[in-house]
Amino acid sequence: MILEIVKYGHPALRERGAVVSRITPEIKQLVADLFDTMRSAHGVGLAAQQVGRALQVCVIDVREVTDRPSTLELNGQPADVAAFMPLALINPQITPIGEPVAGPEGCLSFPELYADITRPESIEVTALNERGEPLNFRCGGLLARAIQHEEDHLRGILFIDRMTRARKEELRPELEALQAATKAALRKAAR
Numbered sequence: 528m529i530l531e532i533v534k535y536g537h538p539a540l541r542e543r544g545a546v547v548s549r550i551t552p553e554i555k556q557l558v559a560d561l562f563d564t565m566r567s568a569h570g571v572g573l574a575a576q577q578v579g580r581a582l583q584v585c586v587i588d589v590r591e592v593t594d595r596p597s598t599l600e601l602n603g604q605p606a607d608v609a610a611f612m613p614l615a616l617i618n619p620q621i622t623p624i625g626e627p628v629a630g631p632e633g634c635l636s637f638p639e640l641y642a643d644i645t646r647p648e649s650i651e652v653t654a655l656n657e658r659g660e661p662l663n664f665r666c667g668g669l670l671a672r673a674i675q676h677e678e679d680h681l682r683g684i685l686f687i688d689r690m691t692r693a694r695k696e697e698l699r700p701e702l703e704a705l706q707a708a709t710k711a712a713l714r715k716a717a718r
Contacts, residue, residue, distance in 0.1 A: 530564045530578040532635050535685070535702065536709030540636055542581035544574075544681040547617050550659040554584065558615045558657040561586040570635045572673040574680030577636050585677035588613040589669050595630075597670035598649075608670060616654040616662070619678050624665065625649030630672055634686050637705065640698055642690045646675045 533539055547554055557575060565573035565586055574585040589597050590612045599606045625648035632644045649667040652674060656662055666674065676686060687695060687702065695702070 528560050528563060529567045530560050532564060532568060532573070532577050533579050534705055534709045535637050535687075536706035537579070537636075537713065539576050539579040539581060540680070540685060541683045542576060543683045544576060544581050544583040546583050547655075550617070550655070550657065554582075554617070555657055557582070557584055558586060558617075561615075562588070562613055565635075568635050571669070572677040573635060574677045576680045576683070583618045583681050584615070585619070585674075585681060586613060586615050587670070587673050587677060589673055592669055595669040598667040599670060600665040606664075608666075611664075615657040616652070616674065616677070617656065617659075619652055619654035619674070619681070621675060621678050622651040623647035623649075624651055625667060625671070630669075632672065632676060632686050634676070636685075637687070637702075640701055640705075642686065642694045642698070644672075644676075644686055644689045646672055646689075650675060 557580065561573050561578065564578060571589050571592060572585060572587045575582040590609050597608045599608045599611055627645045628648045629643040629645045631641055633641045648671065649665060650671045651665050652662065654662045
């Protein structure tokens with residue numbers, strides 16, 4: 528089912544996600560809905576907070592992006608990124624292992640807003656998948672960037688928090704307008 532993606536200004540985006548203690552049918556359904564919603568919005572990642580749920584659950588699929596390569600290592604060996612997708616991450620833990628690099632990012636909760644964000648180029652990830660199976664892998668490029676972006680969401684951190692002060696100032700009018708529209712919609716819905 529396609530869910531509504533909440534926009535900047537919605538309080539769920541600042542909530543730290545609760546750890547998922549069991550893979551219940553509801554969690555499996557949330558993962559399926561996150562995939563449906565992400566695909567419908569043409570995104571490469573989506574976190575539970577972006578659909579108003581404060582849980583440590585996100586989904587990633589970088590197969591459609593051909594101009595920004597990704598790398599993947601499983602058990603110390605290079606692996607096929609496409610064969611590893613789509614990817615659900617539950618309770619992810621990230622360890623940076625590469626040098627920080629700047630790269631372009633956008634966010635489905637910030638339509639049409641983009642900025643270069645500096646993040647480690649490579650990371651090590653441990654998580655559970657939607658079946659409760661442990662995942663442990665290293666990745667780089669777009670996959671690493673997307674996972675770090677979504678893992679930030681799970682902690683209530685937004686990509687605007689990682690922008691340079693100058694870029695955030697450039698986007699201030701758009702950010703203020705988006706936040707005001709979201710808050711107005713929330714007030715209207717509460718009536």
